[in-house]
Amino acid sequence: DAGVIQSPRHEVTEMGQEVTLRCKPISGHNSLFWYRQTMMRGLELLIYFNNNVPIDDSGMPEDRFSAKMPNASFSTLKIQPSEPRDSAVYFCASSLAGSLYNSPLHFGNGTRLTVT
């Protein structure tokens, strides 16, 4: 199994530009999570999906952030417009949702976003 695949690995963009991060979960997993990691705040959950439906987006910082999951094998996190304070490492994770808290999350290697 290839694990959770994220792209790009690194993204450098200018303030005001649109940024799209991509995630392919592990085949067969039906929960998908987006996390953000910064030195100041550590790892924070932004949003998660069960069976392609957003369940909890209370961690999404503001309207500039949006996430979609059009099918079971793909999700995007979009920031528009981007700001320097969005600079962070963004992780995607997936798990089986059958028995929610008895199913480990498996993380991708993240996208390092730098907004100048």
Place this chain on the structure above:
Amino acid sequence: DAKTTQPTSMDCAEGRAANLPCNHSTISGNEYVYWYRQIHSQGPQYIIHGLKNNETNEMASLIITEDRKSSTLILPHATLRDTAVYYCISRGEANNLFFGTGTRLTVIP
């Protein structure tokens, strides 16, 4: 989900067992204890989880006290590649892993 507390940092000699403690005194009956680690610039890696029985897999052992208020992750023979930040997490009804600050384990040659 219950909060967990861990020491900020620990050292361990290469080849020795690394014992990482975690306090979760407010854990409820249906919350699992999860352990993850994060090596610099990589995504968090799942290690092990348990509810009340001790667990062992190819990476580590998890010892949970009978009252479930604390647990210990054991890496039986630490190597330099085990240097990482280790997170202890209690997970209940919220389908989320809340990561605290973890323990930075340094394995010393």
